[in-house]
Amino acid sequence: DQQVKQNSPSLSVQEGRISILNCDYTNSMFDYFLWYKKYPAEGPTFLISISSIKDKNEDGRFTVFLNKSAKHLSLHIVPSQPGDSAVYFCAASEGSGNTGKLIFGQGTTLQVKP
Amino acid sequence: NAGVTQTPKFQVLKTGQSMTLQCAQDMNHEYMSWYRQDPGMGLRLIHYSVGAGITDQGEVPNGYNVSRSTTEDFPLRLLSAAPSQTSVYFCASRTGPLGYTFGSGTRLTVV
Numbered sequence: 001d002q003q004v005k006q007n008s009p010s011l012s013v014q015e016g017r018i019s020i021l022n023c024d025y026t027n028s029m030f031d032y033f034l035w036y037k038k039y040p041a042e043g044p045t046f047l048i049s050i051s052s053i054k055d056k057n058e059d060g061r062f063t064v065f066l067n068k069s070a071k072h073l074s075l076h077i078v079p080s081q082p083g084d085s086a087v088y089f090c091a092a093s094e095g096s097g098n099t100g101k102l103i104f105g106q107g108t109t110l111q112v113k114p
Numbered sequence: 115n116a117g118v119t120q121t122p123k124f125q126v127l128k129t130g131q132s133m134t135l136q137c138a139q140d141m142n143h144e145y146m147s148w149y150r151q152d153p154g155m156g157l158r159l160i161h162y163s164v165g166a167g168i169t170d171q172g173e174v175p176n177g178y179n180v181s182r183s184t185t186e187d188f189p190l191r192l193l194s195a196a197p198s199q200t201s202v203y204f205c206a207s208r209t210g211p212l213g214y215t216f217g218s219g220t221r222l223t224v225v
Contacts, residue, residue: 036213041219043118043216043217044214045216046213049213089156089157091157099164100145100162100163100164100170101159101172102162103159104159106156
């Protein structure tokens with residue numbers, strides 16, 4: 001049973017527009033959420049995180065929104081740039097991220113067109 | 115400071131062979147994990163460790179063993195390789211609630 005789901009395998013947006021990547025989870029014990037970015041032939045790199053005590057966290061062009069009642073989080077990238085083209089994974093953890101067990105979604109491939 | 119180092123980068127095994135994927139980190143991180151990445155499946159947790167001497171199973175542990183005798187090293191052992199274990203394997207480490215630092219991966223093919 002997939003506890004973290006990214007239902008859109010791919011997303012294509014125009015440079016300068018907003019990219020919105022979505023993620024749903026089923027485990028109500030998850031209280032810490034992260035987004036990772038992955039380029040081909042490289043390991044994933046940490047992008048942004050959010051604790052369940054918040055509903056929004058911003059870092060430059062990247063904003064993560066958390067809707068606990070809907071068990072849904074989203075990553076907004078504004079404005080999108082061609083260099084943002086990559087696979088994006090959301091991930092979730094229990095115990096405020098201190099359990100060591102991080103569960104990932106299937107990933108969404110973002111293509112930003114110039 | 116090399117971060118997380120995985121060796122080898124590429125490996126081809128025959129069915130039934132055994133091997134160890136090496137992972138080392140020089141950041142004194144407590145937590146280490148092994149993931150496999152397969153098309154359409156994302157990153158799936160194989161085993162993880164919260165400190166030297168402590169390991170636990172993840173989502174897909176069957177066919178893999180781990181041990182954590184030191185803080186720095188977290189090797190992943192395939193006891194008897196099967197074609198279903200063809201994948202890209204990533205090791206990761208972190209300390210506290212911050213995001214994991216991943217290695218560059220090992221691409222394993224079992225024929």
